[in-house]
Amino acid sequence: MARDEHNGFGDWGGYFEAKKSKLEEQFTAASxxxxxxxxxxxxxxxxxxxxxxxxxxxxxxxxxxxxxxxxxxxxxxxxxxxxxxxxxxxxxxxxxxxxxxxxxxxxxxxxxxxxxxxxxxxxxxxxxxxxxxxxxxxxxxxxxxxxxxxxxxxxxxxxxxxxxxxxxxxxxxxxxxxxxxxxxxxxNPSHNAMSAVDPGFLTEFYKNSRLHHIATLGAGFKQYVCELRQAQGSKGFPKRQDLKTLTKSTQIGSVRYVMHIDMDCFFVSVGLRSHPELRGLPVAVTHSKGGSAATDVPVHPQADREAELELFAQRFEHHLHDNIKADKVRSGFDKKMSLSEIASCSYEARKKGIRNGMFVGQALKMCPELKTIPYDFEGYKEVAFTLYNTVSQYTLNIEAVSCDEMFVELTDLVDDLKVDVMAFVGYLRQEVHAKTGCPCSAGVGSNKLLARMATKEAKPNGQYLLDHDQDLLAYMAPTPLESLPGVGSSMSYKLSQVGLSSCGDVQKITLEKLESVLGKKQAQTLYQNCQGVDTRPLNYEQQRKQVSAEANYGIRFSKPIEVENFLRQLGAEVTTRLIDAKRRTKSINLKVMVRAAEAPVETSKFMGHGVCDVINKSSILKHSTDDVNVITSHVLKLMREAHLPPNELRGIGIHLSKLEDVNVVRKENILKKMFVKITEKKKDQTTVEPQEVPATNSKPIPEETKVKPKEKTNVLSMLTAAAGRKSLNEDKVRNEPSRNYDFFGADESSLVSASAGQFDPDILAQLPDDIRREVLTFKEEYLRISENDETGRSPSKKLCTRIPSPPPLALAFSPSSSPLNESDLQPSTSKAAIARLEKRATRKEYELGCRSDQIVSDYIEELPKHIHPALLDYISRPVEEVPCIEEPNFLLQLDYKNLLNEWVTKEEVPAPADVNLMHGQIYKLVKADKMSQIYDVMKYLCRLINSKRSNSCPWHMAYNHLESDIQKKMIELQGYNMHFTETIRCYKCVG
DNA sequence: ATCCTCCCCTAC
DNA sequence: TAAGGTAGGGGAGGAT
Missing domain, CATH: 3.40.50.10190 (BRCT domain)
Structure with a gap:
């Protein structure tokens, strides 16, 4: 609910549907x-x-x-x-x-x-x-x-x-x-949330943050285009009929047309709809009321604008080629001028030198008659929807850039309809204008770069075709480098230092010379762009690679508990976004802005962050998660270990990266659960007569294929061990107690005081009541067991030698058995920590193949069914501190076929540990670029299963899962799919 | 040479 | 008063 309030994408589809009829009504009128x-x-x-x-x-x-x-x-x-x-x-x-x-x-x-x-x-x-x-x-x-x-x-x-x-x-x-x-x-009396200690602050802040809206609307429309494309099917575009009346194309032969369409000073245009009398005047969208309210703002008595300005200038000395920043330093901090920023300003205001991002006070100095209008976030959303819905009636080859800007591939449309491309663009722009009351500009060229360049020519409220016949080099030559996409103030300064300021300058030098100034990739891109070349295709369906949430405004704390409460809110926020994006994270990063030592305690800008130092700390997970408790506890721990005084914080952010697809993970779990069930059944069968196996495998298990409990756990693992290596499962189990996962982690101090079985009260507090009781009960149980057990210093050992009943949940919360993983407590910059983390990462795949899944599975099965998923998640994590033994990949050995043969022959259903082992080994092959080997292994395995296990759906699923996992990894690592010729032939488990 | 992490830069 | 967010690309530099 809170989410919808600030990004409004929770009800995306519904919103669209509701708008449709209205839009149609509008356009009917327009025509x-x-x-x-x-x-x-x-x-x-x-x-x-x-x-x-x-x-x-x-x-x-x-x-x-x-x-x-x-x-x-x-x-x-x-x-x-x-x-x-x-x-x-x-x-x-x-x-x-x-x-x-x-x-x-x-x-x-x-x-x-x-x-x-x-x-x-x-x-x-x-x-x-x-x-x-x-x-x-x-x-x-x-x-x-x-x-x-x-x-x-x-x-x-x-x-x-x-x-x-x-x-x-x-x-x-x-x-x-x-x-x-x-x-x-x-x-709305509750809306006086002034600083982050206020529980309603985050919502209020996001509701009013232009940057937040710009970012989330942009992300939302990228998703929206995906949804539209996926919902499209073969519906076609009936609206294209209307285009038949347009001028016909005289173009002979096919030419590529990319359109870039962009609303003109978006926020202002939308705002002017309700302030029509201000059209033609210099107008700016801002929170400041303008007039005297902007030139005589109350300044905190302890704020020292001069000192802050001085420090700012000093800190950003190397940024002063950035005009906006430089102007702020030069004239922004004057006395009592408003430090509210301008989100968007009209062309009339731009003529006076006013720019987006400028302070209102500063802008008023340049143009005292500047009119300010308030934000209309709902209006932006509505207009943006109309824009996207209008374009999408004609084609879905749309790359969303932001809420008011997109690229559209028009080549097919122009070819199909034989319309003149600019006639279409004009028609479209007029439709957008009629529906929204806001002008837009469009440029057309043979690639994204040229389309963008054309839009620049077109603005305001126009359109421009960069002709294919045009001499591109000549056209680009006078273009200043700064107006190329990707060239900002920093790069353009760097280039100007070596005498490059226009595309023509770059055209004259060699690529090598440019590479010596910029990096390789950037040099190449810039070099091509200067010649009007841009090879990037349109990106229609964009995958999220990171998710974050931060607030660097209004952050004023005095007590740790306030920081904690805020982090919990922010953690919930970022998790919601993660789940919305249908992704899970493996890397959690905390970003903190801390008042710079020399900076005044009171900032010049009301509730601003002032001059700050930025600190980043991160935590790497072994398994991806989208659990709010896991994410929040990591964040809390990172904050605790940073040892920052609450009153010095000026900004806080949580960034999640290394994202994985949620569906893939779920699939894995389903498979795993299925295995657990089947092995349970099999266990029963050792004492009970043959019975029906689960629905996926309707055939009774023939008596002779049954294996003894010990063997069944991981035949393949054993086979590989028998082939000359030690069983690593045993090794790991014997030597290493389970690591105390961060979820229950505490900082060093609480560790010292903690007795066995204690865990982070933060975490405990986050659990739902019933589960908290459950955990405590288990904890007591565990303590009782370990006291009675002389060797019971290591609960995981006990767990592995024989599973007690009820199983010792203590695995999850016994700090005594495993010291807190130090690397998680180090700043992310610590080399030692990095070294440890990296080691851990390489070890992980290896662990995949050798962890004692059966034990974990059994253990999970015996837990209460309603237990919190985070606990399950934790418990089912692989044990971490494994002595690192380099394991040769058995799939690369000559006798791999024998191993596979034996495996499939011996097992009625594959054991999870073995499947995991396969996944691990295959993954290594993908990484090592051993495509032909993968191909051979998979082909052989598939034939084996088809011939020997034609009735065993668990085998089929295991194989199919393996295959889809490979494809996923291939796309990720190599950028393409593999083509497997063999497929599982089973009429029962298709799909 | 190639990977990974931690930044910085850019865009809207 | 004021709402200084968010995602992606890529370079530097160290580890392997």
């Missing part, structure tokens, strides 16, 4: 042959109650003049037209949208959009206290002696009546009026 003008383009009205002109008449006016009529009020309805608004209805309404019907009439008469303010039924004064605009009530004099006179127009005869009506209503109920007066400021 109406009776259309007389586009006067009200982008403006929507809702009529509340009786009006003059009537609702029907207003509807007609809107339709004929390009506007939209809403039959019920929507959050983004531009205006609500009314004469009087009953108090009950006002309660939850945005008072700033209520205007008189006369506005519509007057706009029509003047043939332009007039300032709606004189038509407001209620006005917001700068105190942001809404008040009735008409007349004076008895209470008003207390609040404000200067009451605006109603700016009635002469023609507005009906307003007198409204005025009277309204006054009467108010006079009759002074209480009600008081309610109205308080509405906008107090309707």
């Amino acid at each position: 109406d042959p009776f259309r007389k003008s586009n006067l009200f383009a982008g403006i929507s009205i809702f009529v509340n109650g009786r009006t003059n002109p009537s609702a029907d008449e207003l509807k007609r006016i809107m339709m004929v003049h390009g506007g939209t009529y809403h039959h019920y009020e929507r959050p983004h309805t531009t205006f609500t037209i009314a004469t009087n608004v009953p108090d009950v209805k006002v309660r939850n309404m945005n008072l700033s949208k209520f205007i008189s019907a006369q506005w519509v009439v007057d706009c029509l008469e003047n043939e332009k959009i007039l300032d709606y303010k004189p038509y407001l039924l209620y006005t917001n004064q700068k105190t942001s206290q809404p008040r009735l605009n008409f007349g004076k009530s008895k209470n008003d004099s207390n609040n404000d002696s200067k009451l605006e006179e109603p700016p009635l127009k002469k023609s507005d005869s009906n307003l007198d009546g409204i005025l009277k009506e309204l006054q009467q209503a108010v006079a009759a109920s002074p209480e009600k009026e008081a309610k109205i007066t308080n509405l906008s400021t107090t309707s």
Whole structure:
């Protein structure tokens, strides 16, 4: 729920569906042959109650003049037209949208959009206290002696009546009026979450963060394109029929057309829909109210703008080629000027030198008449949806770049329909404009780079084709390097230092020379781009590679518990995003901004982070997770070990990387569970007569194929051991107690004080009540057992020699048996830690093949069924500290066929440990690029299974799983799939 | 030579 | 007052 509030993608599909009908309604109007003008383009009205002109008449006016009529009020309805608004209805309404019907009439008469303010039924004064605009009530004099006179127009005869009506209503109920007066400021008293100690802070912050919206909307639309493509099927594009009337292409032969389409100063355009009177003026979207509110801001008495500026300049000395940063240093910190940032500004404002990201105070110095408008995050989302939905009616070959920008591959569409490409682009842009009321620009070229360049030419509100016949070198030559994608202030500075400032400059030098300035890859890309060459294909379905959540604003703590609470919230947040992305993480990184030693304690920007040092610490997991408890406890531990005073924190972030697909993991689990079940059954069969095996394997197990419990655990492992190596399972089990997993980890201090069986109270506190009791019960049980057992210093040993009943959950929480893994407590920069981590990583695959899965499986099976998944996850983790013995890959040995043969022959169903071993060995082969060997192994194995185990679905599944795992790894590591000629032939377990 | 990790840079 | 997020690419430099 909270998630939806800040990124709004939780209900993606639903939102789309709901919008559809409305959009259609809008565009029907747009293509109406009776259309007389586009006067009200982008403006929507809702009529509340009786009006003059009537609702029907207003509807007609809107339709004929390009506007939209809403039959019920929507959050983004531009205006609500009314004469009087009953108090009950006002309660939850945005008072700033209520205007008189006369506005519509007057706009029509003047043939332009007039300032709606004189038509407001209620006005917001700068105190942001809404008040009735008409007349004076008895209470008003207390609040404000200067009451605006109603700016009635002469023609507005009906307003007198409204005025009277309204006054009467108010006079009759002074209480009600008081309610109205308080509405906008107090309707949400909980929204005063000023700093991160406040429980509502994170939500409030994200709700108001432009950068957060830009990022999450962007990610959301990438996902949206994927969803649209996957839902597409063979539906086709009926809307393409409409394009038949367009100019035909005169192009002979096929040419590649890539379109880049981009809304013009997106936030401003959307904002101007509800401030039409500001069109043509310098406008900026910002949190600051502008005017005197931006030039005389209250500054904290202990904030020292000068000192902070000095330090900032010093720290970013090497960044001063970045104009925005340099300007901030030069003039941004002046006295009492607003330090609120400009998210987007109109072209008129840009002409005055104002740029996105600038401080409002600074911008006002350059352009005192600058108008500021507030954010409209819902509006951005809605317009962005409309943009994407409009384009996707014609093609789904879309690469989403951000919420207001995309690449579209038009080659096929142009070929199929034989339309002139720019005729189509014009048609599309017009449709977008009509539906959204916002202008957009589009560029077309033969690759992404050129399409982008063309868009630059096209802006604002235009389109441009970079012709194929054009001399590309000549065209690119005068282009400044900075305007190429990927060249920012830093790189362009670096290049200017060696005398390169335009594409032409780069065209003249050799690639080698450029490589000496930049890295290899960057040099190559830049070199090509300077010649107008760009070989990147469009990326239609983008996979997430990292997920993060951070807040570097409003972070002010005094106690550790506050930090902890915030980290829990942030941990929950980032986990939600991870789960949404259908991924799991193996690497958890904590990022902390700490006040720089010399920086003033109070920042210049209200609640800003000031000048900071950044600290990163990370934790690598052996198995991917999307469990909030696991992620949060790692984060808490990383924070604890950083030993930072809470009051010095200025920013906190959690980054998750090394992501894995959640589906693959699930599949594995299903398989594993199935194996566990089957082995359980088999165990029973040693005492009980043959019985039905689970549904996947409907055939009774023939008596002779049954194996003794010891053998059945891992035949293949044993076979490989018999072939000349030691069984590593035994080794590991004998020598190494289980590691105390971080989930239950504590910092050093608590470790020292902890007695056997204790574990991190953080973690305990996070568990649901029933499970916490469960854990405690197990803990007691464990303690009892270990006390009675002389050799019981190592519970894992005990576990492995013979499984006690109930099984010792202590494996999971006994610090005495295994010292806390030190590497997890080291800063990520510690070389020792890195060394350890790396060792661990290489060991891991090896462990895959040799861990005692049967024991773990048995153990899990005996746990209460409702036990927390995080515990299961932990318990089923491989034991870590294995003496590192280099294991030759048996699949590379000459006799591998014999081994496989024996394995398949001996086992009715494959044992999990053996399957794991296979996975591990195959993985090594993929990594080692031994494709032909993989091919041979798989072909042989598949034939074996088809001939000897045609009735054993567990074998089939094991094989299929192995194959899909290989393909996944191949894509990951090699970038392509393998083609296996043999497939499992089973009619029962297809798919 | 190739990999991995920790950054920095860039974009919106 | 103010809401300074988030994802991806790639270089540097060390480990193997």
